[in-house]
Amino acid sequence: MRIILATITLGLIIGCSGLDQTQDLSPKGAFIDSLLNEMTLTEKIGQMSQATGSWETTGPVIKDPDMVDLASNGKVGSFLNVFGAKRTRSAQKLAVEQSRLGIPLIFGYDMIHGYATTFPIPLAEAASWDLELIKTSAELTALEAAAAGLHWNFAPMVDIARDPRWGRIMEGAGEDPWWGSQVAVARVEGYQGEDLASLSTIAATAKHFAAYGAAEGGRDYNTTEVSERTLREVYLPPFQAAADAGVATFMNGFNDLNGIPVTASELLVRQILKKEWNFKGFVVSDWASVQEMTDHTIASSDKEAARLALLGGCDMEMVSTTYREYLEALVDEHPEFITHIDDAVRRVLAIKYDLGLFQDPYRYSDPEREAKLVLHNDHFKHARAIAKRSIVLLENRNQTLPLKRDLSRIAVIGPLVDDKETPMGTWSAQGKEENVTTILEGLRLAVGDQTKILTSNGCDVNSSDKSDFKKARSLASKADVIIAVVGEEALMSGEALSRADIGLPGVQLELLQMLKATGKPVVVVLMNGRPIAEPWMYENCDAVLETWHLGVQSGPAIADVLFGSYNPSGKLPVTIPRAAGQIPLYYNHKNTGRAYDPSERYTSQYIDEDHLPQYPFGYGLSYTTFEYSDLSLDKPELHRGDSIEIEVKLTNTGAFSGEEVVQLYTRDLFGSVTRPVIELKGFKKVYLEPGTSTQVSFTITSDNLRFWDKDLNFRAESGAFKVFVGPNSVDHLEGEFSLID
Numbered sequence: 001m002r003i004i005l006a007t008i009t010l011g012l013i014i015g016c017s018g019l020d021q022t023q024d025l026s027p028k029g030a031f032i033d034s035l036l037n038e039m040t041l042t043e044k045i046g047q048m049s050q051a052t053g054s055w056e057t058t059g060p061v062i063k064d065p066d067m068v069d070l071a072s073n074g075k076v077g078s079f080l081n082v083f084g085a086k087r088t089r090s091a092q093k094l095a096v097e098q099s100r101l102g103i104p105l106i107f108g109y110d111m112i113h114g115y116a117t118t119f120p121i122p123l124a125e126a127a128s129w130d131l132e133l134i135k136t137s138a139e140l141t142a143l144e145a146a147a148a149g150l151h152w153n154f155a156p157m158v159d160i161a162r163d164p165r166w167g168r169i170m171e172g173a174g175e176d177p178w179w180g181s182q183v184a185v186a187r188v189e190g191y192q193g194e195d196l197a198s199l200s201t202i203a204a205t206a207k208h209f210a211a212y213g214a215a216e217g218g219r220d221y222n223t224t225e226v227s228e229r230t231l232r233e234v235y236l237p238p239f240q241a242a243a244d245a246g247v248a249t250f251m252n253g254f255n256d257l258n259g260i261p262v263t264a265s266e267l268l269v270r271q272i273l274k275k276e277w278n279f280k281g282f283v284v285s286d287w288a289s290v291q292e293m294t295d296h297t298i299a300s301s302d303k304e305a306a307r308l309a310l311l312g313g314c315d316m317e318m319v320s321t322t323y324r325e326y327l328e329a330l331v332d333e334h335p336e337f338i339t340h341i342d343d344a345v346r347r348v349l350a351i352k353y354d355l356g357l358f359q360d361p362y363r364y365s366d367p368e369r370e371a372k373l374v375l376h377n378d379h380f381k382h383a384r385a386i387a388k389r390s391i392v393l394l395e396n397r398n399q400t401l402p403l404k405r406d407l408s409r410i411a412v413i414g415p416l417v418d419d420k421e422t423p424m425g426t427w428s429a430q431g432k433e434e435n436v437t438t439i440l441e442g443l444r445l446a447v448g449d450q451t452k453i454l455t456s457n458g459c460d461v462n463s464s465d466k467s468d469f470k471k472a473r474s475l476a477s478k479a480d481v482i483i484a485v486v487g488e489e490a491l492m493s494g495e496a497l498s499r500a501d502i503g504l505p506g507v508q509l510e511l512l513q514m515l516k517a518t519g520k521p522v523v524v525v526l527m528n529g530r531p532i533a534e535p536w537m538y539e540n541c542d543a544v545l546e547t548w549h550l551g552v553q554s555g556p557a558i559a560d561v562l563f564g565s566y567n568p569s570g571k572l573p574v575t576i577p578r579a580a581g582q583i584p585l586y587y588n589h590k591n592t593g594r595a596y597d598p599s600e601r602y603t604s605q606y607i608d609e610d611h612l613p614q615y616p617f618g619y620g621l622s623y624t625t626f627e628y629s630d631l632s633l634d635k636p637e638l639h640r641g642d643s644i645e646i647e648v649k650l651t652n653t654g655a656f657s658g659e660e661v662v663q664l665y666t667r668d669l670f671g672s673v674t675r676p677v678i679e680l681k682g683f684k685k686v687y688l689e690p691g692t693s694t695q696v697s698f699t700i701t702s703d704n705l706r707f708w709d710k711d712l713n714f715r716a717e718s719g720a721f722k723v724f725v726g727p728n729s730v731d732h733l734e735g736e737f738s739l740i741d
């Protein structure tokens with residue numbers, strides 16, 4: 001490496017909003033200042049540019065000069081989609097051995113739910129309410145990725161999603177800002193660990209900053225209009241939590257927020273992220289989102305797009321090349337822009353430093369470690385453990401589940417019965433179909449010789465062809481129970497995969513209706529990347545398991561639940577609507593002046609659809625039953641700065657041992673601005689044997705009650721509050737207290 005360590009000059013960065021004005025006197029700060037002193041403007045701009053490798057693309061490819069030339073000449077600071085110990089090593093060699101200063105590259109990749117071992121999609125994991133296991137998935141992703149030469153994950157996606165039409169709902173933790181924040185922290189901690197320089201960790205990205213999930217009509221990339229209060233109250237908390245947890249990078253969204261594409265949002269990036277939150281890492285654009293500002297009609301040229309992004313605080317441009325092409329000219333015209341460039345380069349170099357790349361740029365690219373760690377058996381064990389906990393039991397009429405192991409015939413019917421691609425979900429990185437155990441395979445492993453499995457697809461996921469119905473009916477009518485495996489294929493959710501109708505695609509509903517008509521019990525195993533609105537299915541089938549896209553161990557995990565070796569404990573991190581026309585439909589809505597009242601004519605309702613969702617946020621059944629009783633508060637009044645203890649008795653009143661997600665909610669009865677009818681504030685996951693009880697306790701402090709008041713101050717207002725504890729956002733015990741000054 002030919003980094004020239006010249007006389008150390010500690011550059012004072014002259015301040016403007018969101019520029020780092022602190023002098024870093026540490027050896028790291030001195031090293032970066034010294035390196036920056038050596039760099040030409042072209043080399044600086046190189047560090048602010050990211051190109052894509054030619055192996056994989058995830059968007060419209062903008063023609064790049066040859067990547068070899070870029071890397072060898074210090075004209076690029078990072079690649080995405082270059083992975084594998086050997087490939088990253090050879091690309092790194094170009095930068096380190098050929099370029100003038102030998103500054104190492106940072107390799108980024110989308111590992112949304114695993115590198116090669118595919119874990120459940122993020123939305124599914126959020127249904128497990130198990131932060132330790134969620135963190136472990138991130139740790140194992142980092143372990144595999146780091147061994148494959150990768151330094152940087154474009155995850156977690158922490159966008160709040162209140163619209164299940166939006167395909168990217170599968171990438172996040174659902175609709176709730178509090179839960180979204182907990183999951184964001186678990187994932188950041190999992191990817192990054194205690195030390196970025198460790199060979200087991202990688203840098204994480206909080207994306208897509210911000211409010212990308214609020215796309216109008218749920219259509220990806222669409223315009224977003226969100227007031228500053230809603231932005232701060234609903235969309236920003238998970239980002240702030242990620243920043244507080246030390247996330248290394250942020251990624252801009254593609255969206256226009258209140259008239260400004262977020263890639264150029266000085267308010268979001270410079271003011272809120274870099275100034276208010278004191279974020280020291282760097283911000284990368286989304287794929288060509290800098291150049292796309294010309295299509296957004298805010299920049300009349302690519303040069304103008306570069307200027308807006310630079311001033312907006314975007315430190316690295318992904319894929320499009322406006323920085324490389326125009327920043328030099330812009331600095332000629334506006335010499336003061338060098339301050340922004342230096343700030344951006346410092347941030348990029350700091351993360352490279354933290355990753356240990358200046359000590360040894362090849363340290364992550366180790367074929368031996370890669371061969372040993374990628375797809376390790378332990379990772380499959382974890383994949384099964386979290387997959388079974390991510391399953392939500394939505395219906396279980398007449399205790400159809402769990403199934404007995406000595407059934408003589410099980411009919412396993414449906415287009416996804418033996419599908420290996422669907423369980424991997426979208427964004428499956430280096431996941432390969434050959435590593436997936438399907439439901440059919442999982443069931444075969446779970447049953448004994450006495451059980452015969454009869455199987456047929458019945459139909460495709462998305463076609464009108466019913467020619468296989470006859471065979472499916474004939475097999476189904478011979479069985480003791482029918483397991484119907486239906487839903488969405490992997491590529492029916494994810495980026496640019498929004499749907500207007502969120503029911504079961506094709507003739508799958510008719511398949512279910514035909515199966516139900518046989519008179520045999522029908523257990524639906526639903527695979528999907530978003531909530532599915534299909535009232536008939538939920539209201540008529542004997543049991544329904546929401547299994548999302550569960551990853552490589554889908555089959556065994558689902559079999560564990562079907563046969564009761566695991567009692568399901570998942571709870572919905574999103575509301576399931578009855579119809580797309582109800583969207584947006586979320587649990588923490590406002591009361592309105594005419595809250596729904598069926599006895600009233602002029603009430604907030606639909607005349608052609610129920611007012612309520614199919615299933616509320618937090619909902620999920622178990623094979624056992626839990627009874628909540630004796631809610632108590634240790635005092636009726638909470639003094640500001642103090643805390644209040646809430647206790648409830650939980651009893652397992654059923655026949656199975658199991659886990660329950662006990663949820664704590666509050667309602668602020670009156671405020672200087674209207675307040676949601678209910679807000680999640682905490683949860684405990686509790687394991688109980690049948691017939692046993694336990695006390696579950698929570699603490700609420702006055703800080704937990706803060707919100708953005710009418711003057712946009714973040715504070716708790718004194719007055720009356722309700723507190724609720726229960727199994728979901730609708731059924732609960734209730735208490736009251738007052739916050740007093």
Ligand code: NOJ
Nearest residue numbers: 058110154207286287495
């Ligand atoms: C576009 C997506 O919006 C983003 O999430 C992803 O990280 C980049 N492409 C890179 O693949």
